[in-house]
Amino acid sequence: MTRGLWLAALSIPVLVMATELPSQRYQLALDPAARPVQTPVLNAEKALAEDALADKGAPLRYAIMHKAAVSLADRSKFAVGRWDEVDSHFDLWRTRIDAPGAVSIDLALKPFHLPQGAEVWLTDAAGTLVRGPYTAADNPKSGEFWTPYVPGDVAYLEVLVPKRTRSVATRYFERATGLSLDREW
DSSP, rough: OOOOEEOOOOOOOOOOOOOOOOOOOOOOOOTTTBBOEEEEOOOHHHHHHHHHHHHHOOOOOOOOOEEOOOOOOOOOTBBBBBEEEEEESSEEEEEEOOTTTTEEEEEEEESOOOOOEEEEEEEEEEEEEEEEEEEEEGGGGSEEEOOOOEESSSEEEEEEEEEEGHHHHHHHHOOOOOEEEEOOO
């Protein structure tokens, strides 16, 4: 089974929702020292040239996939993201996602199986469009979950986990990665 987190970028209008991220709820500042998920710069000209050579009946490509090594269990100095103990019951893992040149970003989380009480959130750079919370009720039978996209080439991912289930949650996100970026049509 392939495990991964896939990012995709789309250029479709979105409905803005007002929802508070866990980092806001617990009054946590952004950590500029935390290592982000970094993707290569999107080469739109190259992608358009490749698409021009594709068979006319082939489905149109909407994203360019990129893999990235992300493990919530990694606590080394090279780890992407960071863990915060937010209270006596919950821990919060969060990371910045940098995808230079992307129109928007979405994630494919696989395997995706959240334990009871865990939440996953995705937001744009400004925090104006918040997607989530996604919970155990959203666990797909396929084990792969795609978030709706957020606009821009920077996003933030947050995973709020009950302390008693943290080892289960990190196991289901271990080696979770892969990113896909889109271009404007």
